[in-house]
Amino acid sequence: MLTEKKFNLIIVIGIFAFSLIGYVMNEPYFITLATKIVILGIAGCALNLILGFGGMVSFGHAMFFGIGSYVAAISAFHSMNGDSIDLIFFNFNGSNQMLFNWFLAVIFSMFFALVVGSISIRTSGVYFIMITLAFAQMTYYFSIGWTKYGGEDGLSTYVRNDLFSINTMLPLNFFIICFACLCVVGFILNWIINSNFGNFLKGCKENEEKMISLGLNPYTLKLTAFVISGAITGLAGALYVDLNRFVSPTSLSWQTSGELIVLVILGGSARLFGPLVGAIVFILLEQFIGEVTENWQFWLGLILVLIVLYFPKGVSGLFIKD
Amino acid sequence: KVGMITTLSGGGSGLGIDIRDGFALAVKDEPNIEIISGDDQRKPDIAVQLADKMIQSDKVDIITGIVWSNLAMAVVPAVVNQGKFYLSPNAGPSLLAGKKCHKNYFNIAWQNDNLHEAAGGYASSAGFKNSFIIAPNYPAGKDALTGYKRYFKGSIENEVYTKLGQTDYAAEIAKIRASNADSVYFFLPGGMGIAFIKQFSQAQVDLPLVGPAFSFDQGILKAVGKAALGVKNTSQWSKDIENVENEKFVKDFRSAYGRLPSLYASQGYDTGKIIVSAMANASIKNTDAFREALKNAPSQGFKSTRGKFSFSSNHHPIQDIYVREVIEENGTLTNKLISPGLKDHSNVYVDQCKM
Amino acid sequence: MAKKKEILKLSGINKCFGNVVVAKDISLAVISNQLHALIGPNGAGKTTLIKMISGELKPDQGAITLLDRKVNHLSEIARVHQGCIRSFQVSSIIGSMTVFENILLAVKQKRNILKMLFKKFQCNSSESSFVYQTLNQLSLETMETKVASTLSHGDKRKLELAMALAMGPKILLLDEPFAGLDQAESSKLIELLKSIKKNMPILLIEHDMQAVFALADIISVLNEGEIIESGSVEKIRRSKLVQNAYLGGDL
Amino acid sequence: MSLLEAKKLSAFYSGSIALSEVDFLVNEGSVIALMGRNGMGKTTLIHCVCGIISEKSGLIKFNSVNIHDLIDFQIAKLGIGLVPEGRRIFLNLTVHENLLVSAKKGEWDQKKIYDLFPRLLDRKYQLGNSLSGGEQQMLSIGRALMTNPKLLILDEATEGLSPLIQKEIWNVLATLKKSGLSIIIVDKSLEKLSTLADHFYFLVKGKIAWSGKYDQLNDKLIKSHLLI
Amino acid sequence: MSLQLFIEQLLNGIQFGFMLFLMSAGLTLIFGVMGLINLAHGSFFMIGAFSASFVAGLTGNFFLAILASLILPALIGIMVEFSVIRKLYERDHLDQVLATFALILIFSEATRYIFGAFPLFLDIPNLLQGNILLPGEIVYSKYRLIIIIIGLFIALGLYFLINRTLLGIQIKAGQNDRQMIRVLGINISRLYTIVFAMGAALAGLAGALIGAIQSVEVGMGEPVLILAFVVIVIGGIGSIKGALIGALLIGVLDTMARLFLPIFFELIMETSQALSLGSSLASMSAYVLMALVLIFRPTGLFGKK
Numbered sequence A: 001m002l003t004e005k006k007f008n009l010i011i012v013i014g015i016f017a018f019s020l021i022g023y024v025m026n027e028p029y030f031i032t033l034a035t036k037i038v039i040l041g042i043a044g045c046a047l048n049l050i051l052g053f054g055g056m057v058s059f060g061h062a063m064f065f066g067i068g069s070y071v072a073a074i075s076a077f078h079s080m081n082g083d084s085i086d087l088i089f090f091n092f093n094g095s096n097q098m099l100f101n102w103f104l105a106v107i108f109s110m111f112f113a114l115v116v117g118s119i120s121i122r123t124s125g126v127y128f129i130m131i132t133l134a135f136a137q138m139t140y141y142f143s144i145g146w147t148k149y150g151g152e153d154g155l156s157t158y159v160r161n162d163l164f165s166i167n168t169m170l171p172l173n174f175f176i177i178c179f180a181c182l183c184v185v186g187f188i189l190n191w192i193i194n195s196n197f198g199n200f201l202k203g204c205k206e207n208e209e210k211m212i213s214l215g216l217n218p219y220t221l222k223l224t225a226f227v228i229s230g231a232i233t234g235l236a237g238a239l240y241v242d243l244n245r246f247v248s249p250t251s252l253s254w255q256t257s258g259e260l261i262v263l264v265i266l267g268g269s270a271r272l273f274g275p276l277v278g279a280i281v282f283i284l285l286e287q288f289i290g291e292v293t294e295n296w297q298f299w300l301g302l303i304l305v306l307i308v309l310y311f312p313k314g315v316s317g318l319f320i321k322d
Numbered sequence B: 001k002v003g004m005i006t007t008l009s010g011g012g013s014g015l016g017i018d019i020r021d022g023f024a025l026a027v028k029d030e031p032n033i034e035i036i037s038g039d040d041q042r043k044p045d046i047a048v049q050l051a052d053k054m055i056q057s058d059k060v061d062i063i064t065g066i067v068w069s070n071l072a073m074a075v076v077p078a079v080v081n082q083g084k085f086y087l088s089p090n091a092g093p094s095l096l097a098g099k100k101c102h103k104n105y106f107n108i109a110w111q112n113d114n115l116h117e118a119a120g121g122y123a124s125s126a127g128f129k130n131s132f133i134i135a136p137n138y139p140a141g142k143d144a145l146t147g148y149k150r151y152f153k154g155s156i157e158n159e160v161y162t163k164l165g166q167t168d169y170a171a172e173i174a175k176i177r178a179s180n181a182d183s184v185y186f187f188l189p190g191g192m193g194i195a196f197i198k199q200f201s202q203a204q205v206d207l208p209l210v211g212p213a214f215s216f217d218q219g220i221l222k223a224v225g226k227a228a229l230g231v232k233n234t235s236q237w238s239k240d241i242e243n244v245e246n247e248k249f250v251k252d253f254r255s256a257y258g259r260l261p262s263l264y265a266s267q268g269y270d271t272g273k274i275i276v277s278a279m280a281n282a283s284i285k286n287t288d289a290f291r292e293a294l295k296n297a298p299s300q301g302f303k304s305t306r307g308k309f310s311f312s313s314n315h316h317p318i319q320d321i322y323v324r325e326v327i328e329e330n331g332t333l334t335n336k337l338i339s340p341g342l343k344d345h346s347n348v349y350v351d352q353c354k355m
Numbered sequence C: 001m002a003k004k005k006e007i008l009k010l011s012g013i014n015k016c017f018g019n020v021v022v023a024k025d026i027s028l029a030v031i032s033n034q035l036h037a038l039i040g041p042n043g044a045g046k047t048t049l050i051k052m053i054s055g056e057l058k059p060d061q062g063a064i065t066l067l068d069r070k071v072n073h074l075s076e077i078a079r080v081h082q083g084c085i086r087s088f089q090v091s092s093i094i095g096s097m098t099v100f101e102n103i104l105l106a107v108k109q110k111r112n113i114l115k116m117l118f119k120k121f122q123c124n125s126s127e128s129s130f131v132y133q134t135l136n137q138l139s140l141e142t143m144e145t146k147v148a149s150t151l152s153h154g155d156k157r158k159l160e161l162a163m164a165l166a167m168g169p170k171i172l173l174l175d176e177p178f179a180g181l182d183q184a185e186s187s188k189l190i191e192l193l194k195s196i197k198k199n200m201p202i203l204l205i206e207h208d209m210q211a212v213f214a215l216a217d218i219i220s221v222l223n224e225g226e227i228i229e230s231g232s233v234e235k236i237r238r239s240k241l242v243q244n245a246y247l248g249g250d251l
Numbered sequence D: 001m002s003l004l005e006a007k008k009l010s011a012f013y014s015g016s017i018a019l020s021e022v023d024f025l026v027n028e029g030s031v032i033a034l035m036g037r038n039g040m041g042k043t044t045l046i047h048c049v050c051g052i053i054s055e056k057s058g059l060i061k062f063n064s065v066n067i068h069d070l071i072d073f074q075i076a077k078l079g080i081g082l083v084p085e086g087r088r089i090f091l092n093l094t095v096h097e098n099l100l101v102s103a104k105k106g107e108w109d110q111k112k113i114y115d116l117f118p119r120l121l122d123r124k125y126q127l128g129n130s131l132s133g134g135e136q137q138m139l140s141i142g143r144a145l146m147t148n149p150k151l152l153i154l155d156e157a158t159e160g161l162s163p164l165i166q167k168e169i170w171n172v173l174a175t176l177k178k179s180g181l182s183i184i185i186v187d188k189s190l191e192k193l194s195t196l197a198d199h200f201y202f203l204v205k206g207k208i209a210w211s212g213k214y215d216q217l218n219d220k221l222i223k224s225h226l227l228i
Numbered sequence E: 001m002s003l004q005l006f007i008e009q010l011l012n013g014i015q016f017g018f019m020l021f022l023m024s025a026g027l028t029l030i031f032g033v034m035g036l037i038n039l040a041h042g043s044f045f046m047i048g049a050f051s052a053s054f055v056a057g058l059t060g061n062f063f064l065a066i067l068a069s070l071i072l073p074a075l076i077g078i079m080v081e082f083s084v085i086r087k088l089y090e091r092d093h094l095d096q097v098l099a100t101f102a103l104i105l106i107f108s109e110a111t112r113y114i115f116g117a118f119p120l121f122l123d124i125p126n127l128l129q130g131n132i133l134l135p136g137e138i139v140y141s142k143y144r145l146i147i148i149i150i151g152l153f154i155a156l157g158l159y160f161l162i163n164r165t166l167l168g169i170q171i172k173a174g175q176n177d178r179q180m181i182r183v184l185g186i187n188i189s190r191l192y193t194i195v196f197a198m199g200a201a202l203a204g205l206a207g208a209l210i211g212a213i214q215s216v217e218v219g220m221g222e223p224v225l226i227l228a229f230v231v232i233v234i235g236g237i238g239s240i241k242g243a244l245i246g247a248l249l250i251g252v253l254d255t256m257a258r259l260f261l262p263i264f265f266e267l268i269m270e271t272s273q274a275l276s277l278g279s280s281l282a283s284m285s286a287y288v289l290m291a292l293v294l295i296f297r298p299t300g301l302f303g304k305k
């Protein structure tokens, strides 16, 4: 049993080591896997802020992931094609700079999180689950019909965007970029959950009525958390575009939202890096059972059931001492 | 080394399995070909990651297998940009035939519009004057109806786009019944098509139905049942096309897997055979030579199960597209060729492609 | 003694739930330095009255004045910021946090989201002494690190009260704080309330007559939403009306 | 004859001991008072009897059935009715439904409950969560009576009730006792229990610190076990 | 558009609504009343359809097939409840999400393993083939009429079960305080098993009835699952009346949106754009309705606070 801090450190170092091993053994796919783990981990950790700590089960987080993805992809797409978007006041030419596209992705997903959150947070419990789903489904169907950017076919950006003068097409370089993002996100989230805000949020999860009588406004607290979470998820979405050089409506679908939730619960909700652990377990299982048998989904399902039944605090709960 | 990325689990896995099996059958006796296969779960992101894995870790030379246009759109750029070949055994989105075509991308099946164009052509020749056409609201659906209209000389009574994944068509069928159309063309892949045909027949609307082969393929006919009897559909392949290659394929496939081959199996098979044939003429390690070999394979030994086959300048097939009818044969439903449809048909995107 | 001042004033409050009248033209005042006890049979409308004062419910009619300011339009949260603090009849605590953290929640500032985000959830020395003082007042000091959900019923009631006190109220609305406390704790609480009512006036709802008679400066008796009697302890004790409706004979 | 008998009963909360080696006896037809300061283990003891706590050791017999390993609903079916601490009525059910939900045939029926608590009759179709605290408490008592138990357990059942109703409850309990029902009462008022209870148990820190009859009590005992 | 067609489409909408209700009936019971988030509901739908198709293929008898679609899902439901779900009631809702998500994987893959990857055949019996003529010259499918009638019966039955029987009261009580209902001597676990099995059976029945006019394939349950959740939430969780009205609302709205939105947009823009935009919006209509309902009534139409 470890303290949570040590455990987090081990996990992060472990992921890094995994990709280094991939590099040394000349198995770039290990690095790709690690990158995917890191990116979905970021999205999961962001979801965990509202789900694990704030008790808001958003079944529409794919929306922010997808919006982040689409914004970054569209910007890259225009920069690649050299045509510009006419924005009335000025023409936006798109960009192939990661930092800029991240920024756009974060701003847009933040904006949508603000709009969706301010409506959704009026409801609670299952109704909240479903209203977030509703918004996500609307964007999903919108993206399917939006032929300008590929509709159901999705949008290819062919190459990764640039960051300074790093060759981002090299798997290890791109991994390190994502890893750095993870570290920053981890730091921010850790700060938030240990701040007054974070603890008030935990209070709201359990007992809103009491928090009101303590003079707190649960609505603003939750909305703030929702927006932060949406923004970070958007960033993860932008990174995911760069990983795949491609975006499609799938990343807006309810299955994606569901998978994010699964990562959170699997790893252990209400733990900083629980979702990251969830991502590791899920992706590695998917990968390795998939190589062994064609019916891997069956075995994956079975393992997941066993984990829920016997490790009530998620996989990370196995290692962390309270 | 060939990477086979296809859908092996979840909805639509039947198609992927057929492609894989057809392909495997074609290269069964080739010791030089090793297949690495992976399940894309019908998710574009997974497909791209698989492609990366196969290229980077397994060091494959060719990737093939994808069933769906949207997955192809994701994977093909990733593959050809890393200098590998992609051979499409199904799915031919127009972008990849036109603006975004690539010298390392070959399509062994059809350009997406092809079967629909043939259907339009057939409808005209059958004397239909006024069609009711229906497809899901996504790019392939729009391409389909555009393709139909391109070759259909009559007028369009109504054009309906349904929700992707819709399964109840009572409203659309009522609309058809109330219309003045003399024929119905539909493109509704997978379960949508099954539902549509069943409901159409249950509603006893007395109009001729035309569709592309996808909704009348061997795997699906079983599920549709008698509702499909007599429906005309267009296809570049049918199990009763008479040539040596096809007879051998149908026979081998049945004995190897114990079921009738499907359209997808034939496409997988052709893809395998074309690789085999190209490898006989060039080394895969020499990219340029191999590309030439692929391109010239139809004239250098490759025989397609569909008969005549060659590549247009954008590396898409030039082939005949037939009209088939669903019949009952010894208690099983299957297709019979009834007319040749479009001869030596290519695609309209050739001009847009600058390689 | 400081000048008497009406901290909280209700005038003409009416409230119905459907056709159940729970407040009928209620007027009362809580005056500085005083403890105003509100008693009455079950379902008379006492808790509902507290809910209206704290802003959880809106009265159908009538004015609520807090520190000479009409607060009818203010939200619950705004009223808390004005210093009007309530405790709940059913303990309402954050079960997953420790006793200490629960009280810390009450102590921390709550107005500025940004400040909340940038401040760690730890107490500085002044906060810490205040927290410990509150813990001591309710003899919770030995439970400081216990997780709140594992407390016994009585201890939860004490924690509930402690959180209200830790808010630093200007006026305190207590809903049956004695319920669930053992006798020893009750006597302690009586002493505590006696001492703090000098600084913060209290509106006390209670069925424990021993405590009410020991503490109250004024008692109002509510029955079926109406104040049927109001006055000093002696007056209430002797009132036949009150005895019949509530006390069930002389106590 | 003994109805409930516990020997060396210990209980634990995730490993830490909350009740240690308690011996406890309820004779048929008797009323037992369980007293002690906050957090001393009264509720824990009751939860052990009802099978709510599973981490326990020792022996418990009810009606000469060993109930140590039975689970909660099986024990309840043997004839134990609980009025729990904190009421715990079903907030999403109406008063009427709350009474019906676990009713068993017997002496107590809806009519008698409504006679006992006329307020509940007024609120018959109101949802549990809109009842006042005291009304909920009445309902909780009524619900337990509706199961027509052999042993009634009241954990601070008079909490939050007005003096008038409290008096009534004590009267009802006296009647019940007369009719031969066995009762365990947790309450803080020694005075009220003095005439009703046949036997007293004082719990201090999870142990029985004293047990006996009311006459055997003296101020010193009371002071040392209940007041400090 | 003629009035007659309009009425027919209205009927179609209502009919679609009943179909939605049928799909969500089982979920109303498991989710709305027991409070269990059961993502595997769609799997029972699928299992029902597959078992019906299998039995129909074997015996050629549609009614036996329907029977199978009730029994097999119920049995599997009992097994699943016993081995997995039972351990999760006391846990966080979220654990139920993960466990039932895993069950989807297991069921889908197992079904595919047993029946293969291709869709199966299930058709309506000859007896119910064809149309009947309703007053006003409206042609209407017999089978769909039957679906409406069955839907009505199930609605009534569920309403009665939940609001008028002791079982219903006890389940609701268990949802509020599980421990307490047990302490009152009620074996809530057994009740939950029964109800879960009933929910699974209803899902299975829906799968068979609807499978006969759609396609019976692996994964057919998932879209149903989401729609069923939407229906229940619009109506308000726990309310049968709400679920029925929610289903009808969505049914009619969806049908009407599919018909009129493209026509409407054609008036104001170019045809091809109008068709595409109109049908995009129509696809969203159910979700837009749900969002609107929840904005104005955060606990659904008939949900309690």
Ligand SMILES: Nc1ncnc2c1ncn2[C@@H]1O[C@H](COP(=O)(O)OP(=O)(O)OP(=O)(O)O)[C@@H](O)[C@H]1O
Pocket (backbone or CB within 6 Å): C017, C018, C020, C022, C040, C041, C042, C043, C044, C045, C046, C047, C048, C049, C089, D123, D126, D130, D131, D132, D133, D134, D135, D160
């Ligand atoms: N939302 C509601 N709908 C209908 N009736 C309600 C509602 N809330 C409260 N009531 C009724 O109003 C009456 C007053 O309730 P209140 O909680 O104020 O009583 P109280 O005086 O605090 O009683 P107690 O001493 O038992 O706590 C009760 O009879 C209760 O049933």
Ligand SMILES: Nc1ncnc2c1ncn2[C@@H]1O[C@H](COP(=O)(O)OP(=O)(O)OP(=O)(O)O)[C@@H](O)[C@H]1O
Pocket (backbone or CB within 6 Å): C149, C150, C151, C152, C153, C154, C155, C180, D013, D014, D018, D036, D037, D038, D039, D040, D041, D042, D043, D044, D045, D085
């Ligand atoms: N769920 C729990 N987990 C851990 N400890 C617990 C739990 N419930 C109670 N305890 C501890 O067990 C001890 C006895 O508690 P119990 O509830 O039995 O007290 P009680 O005598 O009923 O007190 P009260 O008069 O306050 O109701 C207390 O110290 C309490 O903190």
Ligand SMILES: [Mg+2]
Pocket (backbone or CB within 6 Å): C046, C047, C048, C089, C175, D132, D133, D134
């Ligand atoms: Mg009250």
Ligand SMILES: [Mg+2]
Pocket (backbone or CB within 6 Å): C152, C153, C154, D042, D043, D044, D085, D155
């Ligand atoms: Mg207790």
